[in-house]
Amino acid sequence: MGDGLVSSEAVPMLLCAIALVLLAGAFGGADAALGTVSQARVEELVRQRRAGARQLQLLIEDRPRHVNLLLLLRLGCELSATVLITAFCLQAIATGWVALLVAGVAMVVVSYVLIGVGPRTIGRQHPYGVMLLAAGPVRVLGRVLGPLSRLLILVGNAITPGRGFREGPFSTEVELRELVDLAGERGVVDEDEREMIHSVFELGDTIAREVMVPRTEIIWIELTKSVRQALALSLRTGYSRIPVIGESVDDVLGVVNIKDLARASVEGGAQQPIDQSVKDLMRPASFVPDTKRLDDLLRQMQVSHNHMAIAVDEYGGTAGLLTIEDILEEIVGEITDEYDQDEQPPVEQLDEDSYRVSARLPVEDLAELFDVELDDSDVDTVGGLLAQRLGRVPLPG
Template sequence: MSSGDLLLVFLTVVGSLAAAGFGCVDAALTRVSRVSVEGFARQNRAGVANLSTVVADPGRYLAPLLLLRIIGEMVAAACLTVLFARAYGAGFAAVGLGTLVATLIAYILVGVMFRTLGRQHAPAVALATAGLTVRLARILGPLPRLLIALGNAVTPGPGYRDGPFASEAELRDLVDLAEENEVIEREERDMIASVFELGDTLVREVMVPRPDMVFIESTKSVRQALSFALRSGFSRLPVIGESVDDVVGIAFLKDMVAHERDGDEDGPIAEIMRAPALVPESKPADDLLREMQASRTHMAIVIDEYGGTAGLVTIEDILEEIVGEITDEYDSEVAPVEWLDAGTARVTARLDVDDLGKLFDLDPEELPGADDAVTVGGLLATALGRVPIPGATAEVGGLRLTAERAAGRRNQIGTIVATRLDGAPPTAGRPPNGSTSRPAPAGAPRPADGPAAAGGPTLAGGAAPTGDAAASLDPASSTDPAPAGDPQPGDGAAVADRPVAPSQQHGKVTS
């Protein structure tokens, strides 16, 4: 082998190793984040100053590495082609062999082996080579950026963009890849995806619709509003004027309590209400979240295109789009059906009306309002003509339905006690002994207890209402009857065909 051939072999090895080294450094630097650099700085690691410079402007310092890697690969390929041309003649065979060997070297040595080593040992490699990277960028000067600018000039579209992600889709793919490689959990991936989707979500998609709103008239007194807030379980109540489309303010429970403590409970609620925040239903949910954070507002009234009230939205409604349903600390899973005694069962508000009829040997089609409701909660709401709150009772067909304690962040009625009025035990719906029947907990409603739910209200003297009185009873009183004129739960509120209560949130608010 001549000296010329030895020189070609030497240049091939040097070019390949140089390309592999620059590829290794590039892979390591792209894996180091600013958070990692801050950690290295706290540890006083050597080379952290140069590494911080590189991470602050990766496009400027990584472009020279890319250029030098390409030069190394081209030098190796050219030298290999000349070697094969000397050995086999200047023909297609030499070109083909040179291209094949150069491709194998570039793929295995540069693309796989050394880049993998760079990723596996990213902190050590990045800290050790950051100084060299900075010096190479200074030596080459603007040459890499000029070449990139030239490429962008002849490339259709926006051209090259600095940074690891050119679009949201690429970032989503990276998140999916991280979950597949068990870097993050599935719940974390879903949460990240929800953040992206929040930008495409409108307020109308997360709001509590108008039929499910609970509100109070501006003519009511502070005492009446306080009584209603305590019974309904909401710490914020929209205050309306002439109609639901005229929301004039928001009443806060803490303001009502303060006035009641000061003895100023007979004044109108309009005197202590706060100005409502109004937002269009077409507003993006992420924009509203930022505005509510900035203004420290937890509730807003949603307005439709005609200026009417479409519903209300809280900051928790938006957060649930990201983190999922927020439950109350006292919430617990309940069985769909729990027999308390003969003829009395506690059922979930979401139980189908047809299933309720089967439980009590009744024809669901004969239950008043069954055509307008799908669930037991909806059946009770239809009979009451309003959104039910704890203790609300109505007689439907041969059954007495009593709403129990509300549960969850939205204060929805979770369970309903159903009792046959004739006292006859069912034959088809009653489960066999020992299957799901168990003694009722202390305070649970019994057939003789009237309409009161567990811990709920009764009529003064403990008498249970019957007939029309049961259907129209307001659960205003516990052992003490509510003062005359107290607002009824859901006064003026429409009721949807589903057993959902309004989402009016609790917590501290300042505005």
């Protein structure tokens, strides 16, 4: 190429490439920052009337779409800069393959330092400062380039196996769990908080049968019993809600609440003698399949304002009983109050090589505790596992 061509066209071409590299770095930093900011912190900035906070709040309300937009802008600027640098090298260097080699090496270094590592590190270290400055321009670009971004997402989903995503791919549950573990390792969340977050994820994988009070341990009262007897049973056992049964425990007719029993006892008199039948005070019972997921059951209890459910097996018999406390304990751990009796721990070490294990302990918990693999495909508890392996019902003790 001639020197005149280099001097008249190559320099502006190089300047444009530099500008595109800087823009690509800015978009990369904004991408990293947008993935780091929290909604609670942004709402606090809005209350403080910080400049750009309202625009940032609008961005994170549709975070996946704007993350994809920033990715598109960064790639567009980076590829355009690569083309311009290659053209500049072809004009400035006589040998074609040498020019391509120089352009390739230069853009690898520039992309790694000025577009990749540098801006993304700044974005993660100062996410709110970066996004308060970038929120306005990103919102404008989102309105202008929104149709193009959505079109490219549709094209990507069309050629990708599976159903795709309406707003493009985003984090999976596994990735979110890994992020929580990373936050725990860096001290962002403590161990109790990390375990609680993992428990929330596991709630959707846990079914009622795994946490219910089994049929054999249900405290119940017969329909023919009196309010006085029901109140005495409630005070003796410490339970505030007791199932009312007919002919057998498979015939659950309702639930009696200690508040109703206490009210009847206090009011007394001829109108509501406490020797009346519990039938007059019982409330309707809620029945759920023992395979119902706990997250769905918790939502159902919240909507129906019901704190107890009777779990029913596939044959229609009573399998067990659950309360809202049983579900919450799967998230926050054991909940006890001054009326709860001291319970024996599910696993108790007797000596160096001996442990006492509750028959109700889930098999997967036992396997995790002792770091062993157990075939629990047909059973849920240690008691069931022993019965399966022994071929008989083991004796208590």
